[in-house]
Amino acid sequence: MTNSEFPNDEGRVSGKGQAIARGKTFSFFRTLHSAFANSAFVIPLLLSPVASAQDLPRRPDDPVPAQVDTMFDRGLAYLAKNQNQQGCWNDSMGSEPGVVGLCVIAFLAHGEDPNHGMYAGVIAKGLDYILSQQNQTNGYIGNSMYNHGFATLALAEAYGAVDNPKVAPALKKSVELILSAQKRNRSEAWRYTPDSTDADTTVSGCQLVALYAARNAGLPVPDEALKKGLAYMARCRGGDGSYGYTSASGGKPTLTAIGVLCLALAKEKEGKGFQSSLDFLKGQMSYRDRHYPYYFEYYMSQALFHADPETWNEWNTKNIRYLSTIQARDGSWPGNKGQSFNTAGSLLSLALNYRFLPIYEK
Template sequence: MKLLRLFLATLIVSPAIAQELPRRPDDPIPPQLETVYERGLAYLAKNQNEHGAWNDQMGGEPGVVGLCVIAFLAHGEDPNHGPYARHIQKGIDYILSRQRESNGYIGSSMYNHGFATLALAEAYGAVDDSKIAPALKKAVDLILSAQNRNSAGAWRYTPDSRDADTTVTGCQLVALFGARNAGLPVPDEAIKKGLAYMSRCRGGDGAYGYTSAGGGKQTLTAIGVTCLALAKEKDGKGFQTSLAYLKENLNYRERHYPYYYEYYMSQALFHADEEAFEEWNAKNLKYLSTIQRPDGSWPGNKGESFNTSSSLLSLALNYRFLPIYEK
């Protein structure tokens, strides 16, 4: 199994960057982590419906379907011939079915569009499906055109929004980084404008607010740190201040969107600080393994597909099979 996943890692990475991504074949995967992850994937596979989505609260949203697809790929599953290949393809097919032919918009919100675009980017070059490439290009073009229409140079709920917030903006930036990793052209100016908006929402203590520098939150700060790290802008004072803010609150638990927080916090620390990530990772695995249900899902009021995929992706940094999860 380990050899298979190492082989698959070379397939999942875009050919243009495959030689540049360091792999860590000697790093052991804790047995507890593997058990937790495999149980979660088994739950997602068992409960996927015939259309490729899930029947719980948010399981029909293409963005959530995208997170589920990424959760399979992030474990090194063979997307074409492996035991979960059918589930991955059904998820991709569902995302493609929700994309508008007229403008490339996926779903009914930019949240959905961003996460669905990221899924297409991570699947591109790995899943044997000729429909992914043109769909991904149209999805990226929609993100860029929405930014050009936005007075803040960022994003909010719809492609026509004139205001912005850090959660939606962070989602689009990560999708653009994923597309760039896949080999699609993404203008540097688009990244710079998005990051500039994010920096305007960062307070003096390093915490990011929702639509301004006030009211900083841990989850929003994790999003901001993730975006800066993916942009390779980790030397600035703002990044270091925000990282310090996160490290001071490693025991924090988000009440309203816990798994959304887990998803971004793991990425932020993984890219920013190895020692802090190791501490967080151990605590996160213990926490998530404790609350995982017997059927492999995670509880909460957002629906099992979102809860489970987000939980798994907060652990997926341990596998490092996808470009977006590489340093």
């Protein structure tokens, strides 16, 4: 990637009320084009904020593994300690609004009270940074559609949970930009900038996930936009169920995980395409993306969680063991993409164990 750009609250659960109900509650992105044209890619996450968290308790016989609690606590403590006064992080990718969005979502996914809890200030500063990066004319956040998509996710998670009146209009603008970019795209999908006329599965998956998050948050998202985006993704699915980067050839596990997630969020899990893609992922249980491992962990975790509980349990056990062996003493995770991104990605791959957010509901 080489580009240089990148409602109404009535009836919503209040931020404080929702937080209490929860209990315990990218320069970087510019490197993705060249890497993913030749290797696998995963676009992190979708969590959705609106439904009241008291509807999503963990069952007494389904406890969070103690090892997950330990890793999560240490990871969040690292992010909180290393956030700067601007609300971002000082590592190589920590100033990208998309990365800041992932960090914010990691706190929300843990059930942290965003208004009165110990990390409320961290969440508030992260959101303020994202808001400061939004173009007030067209709603564009950051310098790429990757950044825009991930930042939109964070706004969707915060909407209705965080006591900040700026979140709602910012989220509305960011969604409108995603929809207008799709209308200008000849593939009826997305790529690097709002004006791109070609598309790929990484950027398109990111925007689809953001749109589902926004819809879950209560914003109007046209069915037609979602259907057209899913249709593009389907055109990039090969006969073996794997998804390619810009076509049905050269399928990769990471791309397939995002494709499965999009279908799961669309509640389209009965078709042959979904099953073939799931079967492909089941054959990749030992795979690790050496270029973008933390994207892969997150997307694989969520795709399998929605698709097949037994397979997710197997994957989750392996993922917990793997991440526990490489977490640094300071609570971060290593890698050349920057510790803020690495740590947020790792935590989000473990967040299915908590299920505080409605997106984790089957």
